[in-house]
C-alpha cells in the first residue's frame with residue numbers, strides 16, 4: 001500500500017547511522033541503556049533531550065514505527081548489507097538542529113543565543129566527564145589522566161577516545177540550544193572510584209584549562225569569532241568580552257553543583 005508519509009532514510013553521518021523519519025529517529029545498532037541514563041541527568045539539568053527509549057516488539061505502537069523504518073530502507077543497513085532479525089531498537093524523538101561542524105554561519109549568532117548555547121555546553125561537558133563519555137568534546141589534552149580501559153573504543157585514524165566528535169552535538173540556532181546526541185557512558189574495565197577522584201580534581205583545579213580547550217577548538221571558536229585563525233589568547237579574550245566565557249563557566253558550575261555529592 002502506498003502512503004504519503006515521508007520515508008525513513010539513513011543519515012550520512014555516524015559510523016552506523018540513524019534512521020531518520022518525520023517524527024522519530026531510530027537506531028538499530030551502537031547504543032546501550034546508558035543513553036537513557038544520560039538523558040535522565042540532562043533532563044534534570046534542563047537540557048534538551050531526545051527521550052530515547054529502548055523498545056521491543058512488545059511495545060506495539062512504536063514497534064510499528066521500527067518496522068516501517070526498516071521497510072523503507074528495504075531491510076538494508078547504511079552500507080547496503082542485509083539487516084537480519086531485529087529484537088530491539090532505540091527510538092528517539094527527531095529533533096531539529098544542525099551538527100556543530102555543519103552549522104552555516106552566514107550571519108553572526110545573536111549574543112543571547114550564544115549565551116544560551118555555551119551555558120548548555122558547559123553543563124554537557126561536566127556531565128560527559130562525570131559519565132565518562134569520551135565521544136563528544138575536545139578533551140584529548142586530559143586523555144592520559146582520564147584512565148584507559150581495554151574495552152574503550154580503539155578508534156581509527158580520524159578519531160580516538162577524548163578527541164572531539166562534533167557529530168554528537170546538534171545546535172538549534174533558533175532556540176539557542178545545544179542538543180546532546182549519541183550519548184553514552186563508558187565504565188567497563190574502569191575503576192569508578194579512582195575515575196571519580198580524577199574528575200573531581202580536574203573540575204576543581206583545571207576548570208579553566210578545560211574551558212580553554214573547548215573555546216579554542218575551531219568548531220566552537222567559529223561560533224563567536226570572526227576568524228578562527230586568531231591566536232588562542234585572542235579567542236579567549238573574545239569569549240570573555242562577549243560574556244561567553246562566563247556562561248560556559250556558569251553552566252559547568254551548575255552541573256558540578258548538581259553532581260557534587262556524587263563525585
Ligand SMILES: Nc1ncnc2c1ncn2[C@@H]1O[C@H](COP(=O)(O)OP(=O)(O)OP(=O)(O)O)[C@@H](O)[C@H]1O
Nearest residue numbers: 011013014015016017018025092093094095167182
Ligand atoms: N534524534 C535525532 N534527531 C535528529 N537527528 C539525529 C538524531 N539522532 C541522530 N541524528 C543524526 O544522525 C547522526 C548520526 O547519529 P549517531 O551519532 O547517533 O549515529 P552513530 O552512527 O552511532 O554515530 P557514531 O559514529 O558516533 O557511533 C547524528 O550526527 C545526527 O546528525
Ligand SMILES: [Mg+2]
Nearest residue numbers: 014167168182
Ligand atoms: Mg555519533
